[in-house]
Amino acid sequence: MALLCDIGNSFAHFYDGVRSWREPHNRLELYRRERVCYINVKTALEEELRTFEGWTDLEPFMEIETDYRGLGADRKALCLAVEDGVVVDAGSAVTVDLMEKGRHKGGFIYPGITKMRECYGTISPILKGEMVPVRAQRLPQRTDEAVSYGILIPLVKAIESLGSPIYVTGGDGRLLADLITDGMYDGLLIFKGLEKVKERVC
Amino acid sequence: MALLCDIGNSFAHFYDGVRSWREPHNRLELYRRERVCYINVKTALEEELRTFEGWTDLEPFMEIETDYRGLGADRKALCLAVEDGVVVDAGSAVTVDLMEKGRHKGGFIYPGITKMRECYGTISPILKGEMVPVRAQRLPQRTDEAVSYGILIPLVKAIESLGSPIYVTGGDGRLLADLITDGMYDGLLIFKGLEKVKERVC
Numbered sequence: 001m002a003l004l005c006d007i008g009n010s011f012a013h014f015y016d017g018v019r020s021w022r023e024p025h026n027r028l029e030l031y032r033r034e035r036v037c038y039i040n041v042k043t044a045l046e047e048e049l050r051t052f053e054g055w056t057d058l059e060p061f062m063e064i065e066t067d068y069r070g071l072g073a074d075r076k077a078l079c080l081a082v083e084d085g086v087v088v089d090a091g092s093a094v095t096v097d098l099m100e101k102g103r104h105k106g107g108f109i110y111p112g113i114t115k116m117r118e119c120y121g122t123i124s125p126i127l128k129g130e131m132v133p134v135r136a137q138r139l140p141q142r143t144d145e146a147v148s149y150g151i152l153i154p155l156v157k158a159i160e161s162l163g164s165p166i167y168v169t170g171g172d173g174r175l176l177a178d179l180i181t182d183g184m185y186d187g188l189l190i191f192k193g194l195e196k197v198k199e200r201v202c
Numbered sequence: 203m204a205l206l207c208d209i210g211n212s213f214a215h216f217y218d219g220v221r222s223w224r225e226p227h228n229r230l231e232l233y234r235r236e237r238v239c240y241i242n243v244k245t246a247l248e249e250e251l252r253t254f255e256g257w258t259d260l261e262p263f264m265e266i267e268t269d270y271r272g273l274g275a276d277r278k279a280l281c282l283a284v285e286d287g288v289v290v291d292a293g294s295a296v297t298v299d300l301m302e303k304g305r306h307k308g309g310f311i312y313p314g315i316t317k318m319r320e321c322y323g324t325i326s327p328i329l330k331g332e333m334v335p336v337r338a339q340r341l342p343q344r345t346d347e348a349v350s351y352g353i354l355i356p357l358v359k360a361i362e363s364l365g366s367p368i369y370v371t372g373g374d375g376r377l378l379a380d381l382i383t384d385g386m387y388d389g390l391l392i393f394k395g396l397e398k399v400k401e402r403v404c
Contacts, residue, residue: 070345093325098341106341108351109329111321119313119321123295127311136363139300139308143272149310154356161338161359 002056002202003031004194005038006074007045009092015191028052037194037202039073058194061201066104074190078169079104081193086162088183089190090170094155098162108158113172116151135179156180204258205233206396207240208276209247211294217393230254239400241275260396263403268306273299276392280371281306283395288364290385291392292372296357300364310360315374318353337381358382 004015011022014031023031025045035054039062040046049055059073064080071079075095078087087097087107092115097107111119113131121128131148136156140146156179159166168177169189177183186192206217213224216233225233227247237256241264242248251257261275266282273281277297280289289299289309294317299309313321315333323330333350338358342348358381361368370379371391379385388394 068343093329106343107348108342108355109322109345109348110352110356111318111325115321115325116313118324119317120311122320123313123317127295139364140310141270141308143311146309146311150312153310154312154360157359157363158356162341 002035002037002054002198004191004198005031005036006077006190006194007038007040007042007049008074009042013190015188015194020188020191035202037198039077039194041072041074056202058197058201061197064104065102066106068104068106071104071107075107077190077193077197078167079193080196081189082167085165085167086159087189088159088166088168088170088173088176088180090168090172090176094170094172094176096159096162110155110158113151113175120147120151152176152179159183204237204239204256204400206393206400207233207238208279208392208396209240209242209244209251210276211244215392217390217396222390222393239396239403241279241396243274243276258403260399260403263399266306267304268308270306270308273306273309277309279392279395279399280369281395282398283391284369287367287369288361289391290361290368290370290372290375290378290382292370292374292378296372296374296378298361298364312357312360315353315377322349322353354378354381361385 006013012028013022032052037056037058039058062076064076078089079097079099082099083102085099089095092112094110094112098105127147129144132144134145134149136153140149159180164182166180166183167189168183168185174185177185208215214230215224234254239258239260241260242251264278266278277299280291281299281301284301285304287301291297294314296312296314300307329349331346334346336347336351338355342351361382366384368382368385369391370385370387376387379387
């Protein structure tokens with residue numbers, strides 16, 4: 001059985017139907033003789049991946065009904081996992097997409113939490129600091145709370161305004177899902193989408 | 203009659219009761235013989251300002267009922283202008299504060315629109331670009347829309363969730379007020395707050 005692999009800008013994530021694990025890009029070489037169905041958003045790796053004989057790029061086979069131009073392979077795969085609802089991927093960027101009856105209705109992009117923290121740091125040294133716990137129902141009473149709230153709660157409100165259910169994945173997915181009413185964390189969401197494509201292709 | 207002056211990180215804004223105008227910091231010297239009631243958040247200017255004889259710093263006289271620690275002089279002045287409602291100052295940072303019956307209930311900080319655009323640029327060159335018109339009711343269908351929506355709409359949703367009326371001021375205030383249901387732009391809001399303090403002091 002072929003492995004599934006989602007290659008992002010920072011890491012590659014593998015899934016064998018049971019377990020998932022991540023690898024740095026420079027270890028992909030070790031899998032070159034495996035059968036792997038993959039998607040890749042790191043353009044610098046494209047050429048090398050084509051030399052891996054048992055590897056199949058799923059991107060050309062991913063079809064999704066949408067008017068959106070420029071939907072990345074990873075967003076497509078996540079959306080294919082969901083028939084109805086909001087799909088959130090909280091990585092170095094946060095992508096938020098809306099699915100209705102299997103159709104992609106559009107979506108937006110927000111900076112990842114790490115990027116937002118860096119951004120506040122460039123405004124003023126006072127706004128640089130560790131994240132502190134916040135929740136939408138309690139207005140901040142100090143600068144560090146005001147920043148953590150500003151990083152997270154506007155995003156939460158924009159996500160919630162799109163409807164439900166809300167599926168959340170990605171490195172900061174757990175943190176974010178905890179703040180979202182009816183937010184459900186699913187670390188394997190992208191593989192559920194890729195699985196559907198693989199069934200037709202690999 | 204004394205002038206009012208709000209000295210921010212980029213410019214100083216003056217108000218004579220009728221007109222308002224801005225000056226770069228290096229032109230403040232020209233006003234040293236005027237009678238001026240001011241607030242200043244640019245710490246590097248503090249010492250020089252103390253040598254201006256007719257100038258009175260209003261900060262020590264600004265009293266506002268709040269549990270918030272570290273509320274800047276400019277935020278205090280804006281809040282003093284409003285008895286009930288949400289106060290938004292869209293500058294190099296965006297501050298959002300809630301007032302209820304003259305009491306400050308808390309608030310949060312969001313990066314200014316220029317800072318947010320820079321932030322997206324550091325994630326990927328694809329996310330760098332001009333702002334395009336967006337509105338909350340229409341989900342983006344292209345990358346540039348997805349970014350402009352991400353910069354503005356989460357902030358709009360977080361502001362709207364705090365209640366109304368919503369008073370908006372600052373350099374990007376007009377743009378933001380247009381997107382907020384019941385958002386009212388008021389370029390002189392801070393001077394309305396300072397006026398109240400001045401009446402007691404200068």
